[in-house]
Amino acid sequence: MSKTVKTVDLSHTAGLYYGPATISSGKVLHIAGQPGNTKDGHVPKDYESQIHLCLFNLRKLIIAAGADIKDIAKLNVYIVDYDVNNRKHARPLQRFFGKHRPAQTLVPVPKLAVPEWLIEIDAIVALPEPSLPPVLPAASENADVIVIGAGLAGLTAALDVIQSGLSCIILEARDRVGGKTWSQQTYDGKGHIDVGAGWLNDTNQSRVWAIAKRYGAEVIVQNTQGKAVLENWEGNVFSFEYGEVPNFDEETRKNVTEIRDMCEAECQQLDTWRPRNTELDAMTFEAFLRSRGASKAAMGTATVWTRAMLGVEPCDISALYFLNYCKSGGGLLIMRSDRKDGGQYLRVRGGTQTLSKGLASSLPEGVLRLETPVQSIVQEQGGSLKVQAGGAVYSATKVITTLPGPALKNISFYPPLPPAKRAWTESLYYGYYTKAMMEFKTPFWVERGFCGLANSFIGPAGVIRDSCIPQDNKYVLTCFMGGEPGRAWAALSTPEREKTLLEQIGKLYGVSNVEDQFLKMTAYEWVHDEYAGLGCPCTTLPPGVLDTLGGDGLRAPVGNLHFAGTETAGEWKGYMEGAVRSGSRAAAEAVKDLNGPITARL
């Protein structure tokens, strides 16, 4: 498709997130000033939440007109009580634009049309020509169901399809199975390190646990014996008992406990599959915490959660989305827990990719096609689908995609995905999230009475967890870099990244010679992995989307196209368990349609 909007660049402005000028061609969409309200007109009190809603209102109109963010030619941003030292619009706008650089004018105003409105944006958007159906050659292969992606979701879906008696082909872009389960080797090649998913449990994660058992995975119980540590905003380090609230002063301790318990209680109210709460979805998690009286320490604690769980800051995410994400894993406390029933209770000695490899080994010959990235999906008049991938064309009655929302951008759909689905998938985004596994000669933290768990308000690592494999004499601390401190760390060279992490580890566990113990840092940046949609572990949503589109919208089928992947899960979103369950759910949808209700077959 030819470009509808081109940024005119003068070298001295190339560093800005918007352009000095754009050239647009074709039909033009003129968007009226959009305030930051929900679809029912609810206006959150705070400026930041309004920005997110305002941008989602823009997005909805752009999608409804058949255009895209990259078609925006010009925006005017009207801001009440504009403060140059508090440019909270810049960050969400920058993410909204992505790599596109439209022209923009910021207009401070004394007020807007409605007294509650604090921001309003209008826009000029160039409309692309409607895309024509691609002319695909005849299919060279056919299956009842084509599954896109050979991670845990895709492998599970394929096995379920095959078990129901239908034929299946899996198209996988990579040269390996596993998706975000990917196990690499330790320093000496004699142990495994998970650069992707690492933890599971044996109770409420019944599906992934069954797979682990089926393929003989040997598990390691997460170490929670000994003290945990906290590094506060000022860089002071406290140790405290695992599972307790750190030793802030009494008032702070009380506030942190209250905020934690309030979040737990609020998330337990939600319907995991179809969360609804306009007020909660209209505000960011930060605005929510502030409205509930969070102290600085409580805000820091909550920031540790959003960074370590999704790689985002509390100001980036819908309060409803975050609370529901917690609820999907049984609640905030269970999802954060490293003990029995918790999200981080067990690890796999041979690496979690063992599970994916196991599932793949159960597939009949010829089902799995590696190195076959999908380029386009065409739903034909009769409802059947053609999938163009890796130079060949496949036909199927059903397609199950397991790709994360942002990765769907790599595929051309014809007809284009319907507006509600586009609004969902294009609103999903990844924060910054990287794990670095720091391998040491000895478990010096254990020797000093620490279990290895550390939280930090300032980073670079926001959370650190013990990831030792005692059976293999492997001593590893997994450092989670998420959100803004993660981005700052990512900007460093590899030696600097190692150095800053070692310094932080030395400080947290009170060890001066940590470099002497150090063997190797292993990290993989999913943020550069195109097939993962440029991120991990799970996408997130800004305010407004859930309320407008409903909790089921992402997983709802489009004709004979079905949607799986851990972000579509009702339970354990972002975890292996969510991926497995989503695969089964999508397979069941497809199989039900194809085989019909059992009564009908009698």
Place this chain on the structure above:
Amino acid sequence: MSKTVKTVDLSHTAGLYYGPATISSGKVLHIAGQPGNTKDGHVPKDYESQIHLCLFNLRKLIIAAGADIKDIAKLNVYIVDYDVNNRKHARPLQRFFGKHRPAQTLVPVPKLAVPEWLIEIDAIVALPEPSLPPVLPAASENADVIVIGAGLAGLTAALDVIQSGLSCIILEARDRVGGKTWSQQTYDGKGHIDVGAGWLNDTNQSRVWAIAKRYGAEVIVQNTQGKAVLENWEGNVFSFEYGEVPNFDEETRKNVTEIRDMCEAECQQLDTWRPRNTELDAMTFEAFLRSRGASKAAMGTATVWTRAMLGVEPCDISALYFLNYCKSGGGLLIMRSDRKDGGQYLRVRGGTQTLSKGLASSLPEGVLRLETPVQSIVQEQGGSLKVQAGGAVYSATKVITTLPGPALKNISFYPPLPPAKRAWTESLYYGYYTKAMMEFKTPFWVERGFCGLANSFIGPAGVIRDSCIPQDNKYVLTCFMGGEPGRAWAALSTPEREKTLLEQIGKLYGVSNVEDQFLKMTAYEWVHDEYAGLGCPCTTLPPGVLDTLGGDGLRAPVGNLHFAGTETAGEWKGYMEGAVRSGSRAAAEAVKDLNGPITARL
């Protein structure tokens, strides 16, 4: 080229400098809000300077996109602390638009994105279709070098080219040689009056002096014997010794002296050919004077300078450009001086056109083509040029244009001039500047002890100079009408113009019966002369251009196209000397390229 933007007119708004609505067609350029900053982000403190920079930022983007001022469809002008009684944006905007009338909305705002910004403008511009190469017939004549314009610059260039052994053709639009040297006759037809360039000297203007001597010009020393007069803001007249500061009160006198000496010192700091000073180029000359503490009288004095030298108000011109213009003539004091070494030391009895006619008489037969205006210049793939002029096509290896920047608009260039050259030539503009030569029966001012020099803060004439030819018994006062009082005078009928000037002359020299002495007014309005680019004596620049494009940009060649004319001169810009030097400089560039270095020819 078809019009991209058409103003929708309603009779009741026809008097505005912008239109009520426009219709645009084609691709659209959307320009982000442009503040009034330099290319490095420097923001001058005053509002007026910011307006000029803001407009230049707009111009750069319009040119970069391949569009033109006349393609602007709509502007929004955001102004902080807008005051209806101080609409300082209107004047520069009006000049920026020229005859084009885009739609415009003025939006007063409490502040802008950056606290220092006081104005911001965004725009919608219709993009013209890229121009196709014109299809020219085969050339009927060929020369090594074609020179455009037979003024002093063009004639000098042609003679230099011919002297180097190369062939040359001069294409002149008018039916005469001389360009802005143009001598007419006195009342009785027995003397000469220069309606264009009038003064030279015999020391630091060595090139033009050599021409004057070569062609036997008889010179007249400017009369500076006797008293000069000043008319102040209140219309009171003081007489004072030529060369002294007028008899203001002591404090004012001190301030006027200080400001004059400061300007002299500042201009002496500059590199005439490549002036660089971001701070000075970011502000208008008026803002510069105000920042240096100029009193009302000092401002009036400086206004006399800018009006008499360039026909502009101090608020219209970059401080750097004005100071550098002075420096090009040896400094403010020398350029303003009517004595030995000064800009106005000598006149030519037979008129300065004598010099041009002399040079033309030295040309070989067939070189000069009068009444041959150039329509288009095409640089072909191999680098050679075709020039379409007066119905014929000429080919050449080099073209030297001597036209003032604004006159280049009359020529179609293919390929179009590069953006930096366009930004230069399109930013150049003329102020209002007309000389009226008032011929009298007697030199009554001399008889009353005046040398004839008068300065006025209020006009209509800002400066008056004796232009007598005693040998011919011709008694003339040359009145210089520049800037705003000049425009007001130009709006009068011819009898009213004569009347107001005679009244002013009577008042300045204390003569009641001046009408009885009056013979004839001779004036030529270069502001209506298309071939001069609608002005004289020299173009000027608003803030921002020199800083962005550098001092050499105007004279830099574009392929085999070279640029001469007095405005391109390093020394004595706006004078005959500058024209002659620029012609030699451009000829040397062309000859060097064509003949190669001398060593290579041995």
